[in-house]
């Protein structure tokens with residue numbers, strides 16, 4: 118059994134609209150904060166062509182948008198905008214439950230796809 122939750126950053130290290138690279142549970146992840154202030158953790162690879170969302174992801178409101186081709190993901194990891202596709206992809210980003218406690222950002226190892 119792996120550690121169920123880990124402290125990945127200080128609350129103050131992640132401003133609204135910011136995206137940073139983290140590693141947890143042996144996975145490369147992207148930690149981001151919605152413009153409204155909600156922290157989220159997702160798998161780092163865009164499901165389109167695998168761009169690094171920790172580097173190329175841009176927050177737009179409640180969405181994380183990949184700068185490569187503008188695919189956009191909501192807080193559940195679902196792709197809600199996929200320019201160039203006739204149908205939205207069924208595949209989602211992996212999302213890890215994320216919370217803030219005592220000035221720290223805590224991620225739980227219960228990935229959802």
Ligand code: FES
Pocket residue numbers: 163164165166167168183184185186187188
């Ligand atoms: S690689 Fe992310 S939208 Fe194409």
